Amino acid sequence: MRKNEPLFLMIYVIAGVAVSASAVTYWSAAGIMLANLIISSIFFQIDARVFRKIVYIVPFGGLIAFLQPFIRGENVIFSYWIFTIRAEGLEFGLLLFSRLLSAFTFISLIAVLKEHEILGALRQLRIPKEFIFLLSLTVRYLMEFRLALRRMRECMASRGFELSSIPYGRKLRIISYLMGSLIINAIVQADRSYEAMISRGFSADSGLFVRRSSLNLYQFLKLFILISLVVISAIVPLYVM
Amino acid sequence: MHILEAKDVHHVYEGKIHALKGVNFRADRGEVVALIGPNGAGKTTLLKHFNGLLFPSSGKVYVRGVEVRKENLRDIRREVGFLFQNPDDQIIAPTVEQDVAFGPLNFGMEEEMVAHNVKDSLELVGMRGYEDRPPHTLSYGQKKRVAIAGLLACNPSILVLDEPFSGLDPSGKRELMNILLRLRDDMSLTVVYTTHDVNSIPEFADRLYVMYGGEVVVNGTPEEVLMDRNLEDIGLETPIMFRIFRELVNRGIDVRNPFTLKSLLDTIEGLANEKK
Numbered sequence: 001m002r003k004n005e006p007l008f009l010m011i012y013v014i015a016g017v018a019v020s021a022s023a024v025t026y027w028s029a030a031g032i033m034l035a036n037l038i039i040s041s042i043f044f045q046i047d048a049r050v051f052r053k054i055v056y057i058v059p060f061g062g063l064i065a066f067l068q069p070f071i072r073g074e075n076v077i078f079s080y081w082i083f084t085i086r087a088e089g090l091e092f093g094l095l096l097f098s099r100l101l102s103a104f105t106f107i108s109l110i111a112v113l114k115e116h117e118i119l120g121a122l123r124q125l126r127i128p129k130e131f132i133f134l135l136s137l138t139v140r141y142l143m144e145f146r147l148a149l150r151r152m153r154e155c156m157a158s159r160g161f162e163l164s165s166i167p168y169g170r171k172l173r174i175i176s177y178l179m180g181s182l183i184i185n186a187i188v189q190a191d192r193s194y195e196a197m198i199s200r201g202f203s204a205d206s207g208l209f210v211r212r213s214s215l216n217l218y219q220f221l222k223l224f225i226l227i228s229l230v231v232i233s234a235i236v237p238l239y240v241m
Numbered sequence: 242m243h244i245l246e247a248k249d250v251h252h253v254y255e256g257k258i259h260a261l262k263g264v265n266f267r268a269d270r271g272e273v274v275a276l277i278g279p280n281g282a283g284k285t286t287l288l289k290h291f292n293g294l295l296f297p298s299s300g301k302v303y304v305r306g307v308e309v310r311k312e313n314l315r316d317i318r319r320e321v322g323f324l325f326q327n328p329d330d331q332i333i334a335p336t337v338e339q340d341v342a343f344g345p346l347n348f349g350m351e352e353e354m355v356a357h358n359v360k361d362s363l364e365l366v367g368m369r370g371y372e373d374r375p376p377h378t379l380s381y382g383q384k385k386r387v388a389i390a391g392l393l394a395c396n397p398s399i400l401v402l403d404e405p406f407s408g409l410d411p412s413g414k415r416e417l418m419n420i421l422l423r424l425r426d427d428m429s430l431t432v433v434y435t436t437h438d439v440n441s442i443p444e445f446a447d448r449l450y451v452m453y454g455g456e457v458v459v460n461g462t463p464e465e466v467l468m469d470r471n472l473e474d475i476g477l478e479t480p481i482m483f484r485i486f487r488e489l490v491n492r493g494i495d496v497r498n499p500f501t502l503k504s505l506l507d508t509i510e511g512l513a514n515e516k517k
Contacts, residue, residue, distance in 0.1 A: 116336040116373065139335045143377040192330035199292050199323040200391065201315060201347030208334060209342030209355060 006117035007124050008219055009044065009109060014125070015227045016106035019234055020099050027237035029098035035233035036105050039226055050111050054104045061100035068093030115139045120210045129207035136208055141189065148185060152178060242306045243267040244431050245291060245321075245399055250300035252286055260286040262455040263300070268448070270398070271429040273421070275442045275463070278452030279476035284403075284435040285326075287452070291401045291433065292323040304399065319348045322392030324402040328384035329376075337363070337379070337387050338372035344395040355394070362390035366420055382413035389420070400424070402434035406441065414438070418445055440480045443467065443500070451475070464500045 016036055023029035040046045073088025110118060119139070123132050156174075163171060197206075215223065245268040252261040260283045268274045276284050289295040290302045293314045302309040309317050322344075325331045334340035341362055345355045363369045366386040376384060385405065392400060400421070406414045418441065424430045436442070442449055443463045450460040453475040459466055467483040468490075479487075482505055489496050489508065497504040 114373065115375065116339060119335065136335050136339070137333060140333055140376065143375065144329060147377060189330070192325070192327070193333055195294060196323075196325050196331040197333060197343075199294055199318060199325075200344035200395065201318050202343075203347065206343075206347050209339050209346055209352070209359070211338075211356075212352070 006113050006121040007213055008215060008223060009113065010118070010121035010125060011215075011223060012226055013106045013109055016230055017103045019227075019230050020102035020106065023095070023099050023102065023234055025238065026094045026098035027240075028234040029095070029102045031233040031237040032230055033098075033102040033105050035230050036102070039229065040105075040109060043226065044109065044112075046109060046112055051105060051108050053108050053111055054101070057104050057107075058101065061104075062097060065093045065097035065100065068096060119208065120213075123208070123210040124213070133206070133208055137193075141186075141193075144189070145182060145186065149178065149182060152181065243303070244270045244305055245433065246303040247287065247290065247297075248301045248303070250287070250290060250297045250302060252283075252290070252295060253298045254286075260455050261290075261297075264452075264455070264457050266450060266457065266460075268399070268431050268433055270431055271425055272447045273425055273432045273445060274434070274448045274450065275446035276433065276435045276450045276452060277437070277439060277442070277472075277477060278435075282452040283455040284452055286455075288323070288401050288403055288433065288435060291399070292321045293317045294323065315348070319395055320397055321399045321401055322395060322397035324385075324388055324392060324400065324405055326404040326407060328381070328388040331388045331391065332376045332384060335375055336372065337368065337374050337376065337390075340376065340387060341390045341394050344391055348395055358394040358396065359390075362393040363387075365393055365424070366390045367416070382409050382416070385409065385413075385417060386420070389417075393424070397430070399431045399433065402432065404436060405434050406436055406438050414441070421445075437477075439467075439472065439478055440482075443480060443482070451477075464498070468500060 016032070020029060020032050023032060037048075037051075040050075041048065069085040069089040070083065071089060072092055073086030073090070075087040076084055077087050077090065078085040113121070115136075119132055119136050122135075123129065161174070163174070166174070194202075245266075247264055247266040250261050250264045250266075251259070253259050262283075264283070264287055266287065276287070278284050286295060290297060290309065291304065293309050293311075296309070296311075304317050304320050307313060307317075332340045334343055338359055341359045342355050345358050346352075350358065359372075360369070363372065366389050368383065368386050368390060371379070371383070371387070376387065379387065389400075389402075389405075402421075405417060405421070409417060421432050421434075422445070425432055446463050448460065449463045449466045451458050451466060451470065451472070458475065459470050461469075467479060468487060472479045482502060483500065485505060486496055486500050494508070494512065496508050
């Protein structure tokens, strides 16, 4: 990302999520999503593969949307055995799913940013520094624990251990050993890191260094136009459909 | 006035383990002081007193003549940079630049000054160009250098390093040693470090402290200590060059001081010529 672009993209994503969440019909949400896909490929030149990540998120939101026709509304449109589908619930479920899908297309764009660019942009958007600091520690040590887990698994493999070839009960026990060991490592690591932090003057007021950048008038105008396009794409289907 | 001093320092962990038993220590400005001893001798415990991570159960620690107390910890920690043995304990931010800037920001430096110090510190340790790299993508030696840059960015006058050379290959060790010597020579930084690598001491350290069982058993210049003291008695190793020097002295051969590789070669050459 070029200088200032993380902030630019982050504002665009937040605005996009806000517009998606307030779409009043699923056609509006679809319009927003389409506008985003076009803007992403033409303006941001983002590889469409970025949106593949949606596949991992959709099942969670999708499940909530999927349940709506069965639990919400009064007008029954279909009934079989214990399953009853109601019109209002179906309408709401579709709206919810389309809003989620649209919002996820915006959130997926964050994947093109590096961790520190995300944190820097969030900090400039006045997200509390305590939150940013916790997030940065999580980002930092998640990678360390991933490496630690890999090392432990390699050590186990070097002693002939293969997870796929053992009975389920033993597999569960071994995985719990691994998790237990990781948790203990995490506690010890937290102690050591805290000691190292206070040796460098860490206190309740501490925060992370963020490279300052701001949007110039030209970028501000571009952002305004892009967000306006997204909003228009939400309004047009209301008159067309 | 010594820049760093410990006077009769005792430390008892949780009222049970007597880790330090009346340690006296001093280091002067621009001096490199090595601290050796077997595991559990109290080296790290002593170092932690210099940064105020631990306080003496009795005795006193002074930094630039000021006693280390809870009230002045911020100033002490700015003055004394502490390098932990494992750089992964020390590097806490998601990028190199943010980690190096962590200390200066904590000590209330202006952001412009922080950016300037970060740049200079990374330059000093040869890590310019790595600003945006996440720490887990660095080698162990690079992480050590980033951790040192994090200390330098705070403008300390003393660096306290816990096993700085552990886990480094010979070239990494040499690079780090050169960086530290440059800091001593160019910036008059005082460097106090612990090590098990006794071979590096004669060419790197100006003064040597040997600890055993929570006490300083001997101190002096590396030559004095390594020539006089049999380190094997306390589970350490005497550098091979000093073992040869000592053996030559024991056999009544006149060896020339200073005890360097050159003087050893001169002595051997002299012996060979005599034999001819």
